[in-house]
Amino acid sequence: MRNDDVILQLYLIRHAESMGNIETEEPFDVMNPPLTDHGFLQAKALSERMKNVKIDSIITSPLERAICTAIPISEISGVPIAFEPLLCEKDVCIGGKGFLHYDESDSDCEIRAEKIIKMLLEKHKGQAVAVVTHGEFLQYLLRKAMNIPSDTEVRFCVYNTSVSKINFREGKSNKLAFQNDISHLVSLDGDKTEWM
Numbered sequence: 001m002r003n004d005d006v007i008l009q010l011y012l013i014r015h016a017e018s019m020g021n022i023e024t025e026e027p028f029d030v031m032n033p034p035l036t037d038h039g040f041l042q043a044k045a046l047s048e049r050m051k052n053v054k055i056d057s058i059i060t061s062p063l064e065r066a067i068c069t070a071i072p073i074s075e076i077s078g079v080p081i082a083f084e085p086l087l088c089e090k091d092v093c094i095g096g097k098g099f100l101h102y103d104e105s106d107s108d109c110e111i112r113a114e115k116i117i118k119m120l121l122e123k124h125k126g127q128a129v130a131v132v133t134h135g136e137f138l139q140y141l142l143r144k145a146m147n148i149p150s151d152t153e154v155r156f157c158v159y160n161t162s163v164s165k166i167n168f169r170e171g172k173s174n175k176l177a178f179q180n181d182i183s184h185l186v187s188l189d190g191d192k193t194e195w196m
Contacts, residue, residue, distance in 0.1 A: 008121060008168035009128040010145060011053070014135050016042040017160045018065040031092060031099040035068045039160065041188055046161040047072035049184035055079050056127035059120075061087035061134060063099065069161065070132040079130075086112050086119075089134035106140075110150050113140035121168065138164075146174055161185065 017039035019028040028034065035043065046069065055077050060070040062083045074081045085094050091104045120129060133141065138158045145166045148154055157180040158164070165177040 005169045005172060006167045007125050007170050010120065010166045010168065011050075011055070011128070011130040012138060012141055012145075012164045012166065013046070013069065013130060013132045014138055014158045014160055014162050015061075015063075015065040015069040015132060016040065016046070020065075021160060031101060032064050034064050038188075039065070040068070042161045042185060043069045043072050045184045045188055046163070047076045049163070050130065051076045054128055055130050057082065057124055057129045058132070059084050059087065059129060060132040061085075061089070061137075062094065063088060063092065063134070066132045066134065070130075073130060073132075084116070084119075086116055087131065087133040087137065090136040090140075106150065109137060109140040110144065113137070113144040116141060117144050142166075142179075146176060156180065 017036050018033040019026065019036060020030065020033035022036060050073050055073070056079065058070055058074055058077070058079050059082045060066045062085055066087070067081070070081050073079075088094070088099070090109050091101055093100050093102055116131075131141070135158050139156060142156050142164065143150065143152070143154060145168075156164075159180060159182050161184070162180040162182050164179040164181070167175045167177055169175060
């Protein structure tokens with residue numbers, strides 16, 4: 001249900017489990033790791049969780065793990081995916097031949113997060129938007145969305161395929177509806193979700 005003062009419903013989603021999230025001897029692209037088999041199951045469970053949520057737009061990082069997390073949501077909702085390079089993980093950028101590592105400062109990430117929030121409010125006003133991104137960059141997005149000063153020592157739990165919802169309100173402070181929701185993983189991970 002949308003309240004009259006809500007101008008944007010933002011669903012912030014962390015990508016599913018990737019090869020970079022587990023200990024493995026298998027070789028993989030460190031800058032752009034693929035999902036694990038379990039990660040694909042998590043992405044499917046996430047899409048089932050989101051199927052009854054009215055989503056107007058899906059925007060994802062162009063990294064493979066985020067795209068593969070967004071695809072099932074797109075398939076179940078019928079909403080196309082838009083790619084946004086500003087949603088890349090911290091210390092990853094797009095170069096001429098793919099993804100590159102570079103040392104990105106906290107200030108740089110805060111500026112990127114601010115640009116994303118501004119873009120969402122300008123281009124998606126009145127919509128419900130699912131944004132699929134990465135664990136470290138989600139810290140910056142959550143702080144910017146909730147107007148938490150950058151010098152505040154706050155870290156959010158953001159597990160693989162977790163969903164956080166923020167309602168942006170006209171003339172009022174933004175409202176965190178829920179954060180780090182992984183209820184859709186109970187059928188996959190059972191008791192493991194208790195310690196997550």
